[in-house]
Amino acid sequence: MMYYYKTTQTPNSLFDIHLKILSKSELKVLLTVIRKTVGIIDITVRNKRIERAWISQRLFSLCTGLSRRAVSTAIDSLVLKDLIIVTNQGGHILKTKNARKGASRLYFSSNSLLEGSYKKKEVSEIICDNPVKKVHTIKQTLIKQSCENISLGIKKLSDKERILQIIHSQNTST
Structure with missing residues (x-):
């Protein structure tokens, strides 16, 4: 499978669950974390x-095109959503912004929540929880039926x- 050689596996839950919830900056930061961890042997x-x-703030900014402030806000949000884990050099988890503020090096990893410990469904069954609903219904009239028949090639x-035809239908309806 040569076409997998230069790729990064991304958990399906990112697409099926988190994609509709995450902001653009959160998604960019999360994808950078996935690329720099799961994407490297x-x-x-x-x-x-x-x-x-x-991963330094500067590297996040270079990879995502975001400002350092936007990166910091996205990291905060992803930690609160339990999608990434931030640790210091010793491996201690840093959950708050204040705990991360003084650390010289921050290490990032994606959380197990992201990697598939969600609903035990087949991959093909996992779709958005908010299905599209028909909002507008069209009342079928004689004119619309004739237009529909014409478009069907009748x-x-x-x-x-x-x-x-329109004049005749107006005369018969009055």
């Missing part, structure tokens, strides 16, 4: 992906025939 252990990675009318 650990050179010390063969065929294993990096579980956590050091009979094509010339403009003159159509005008006569």
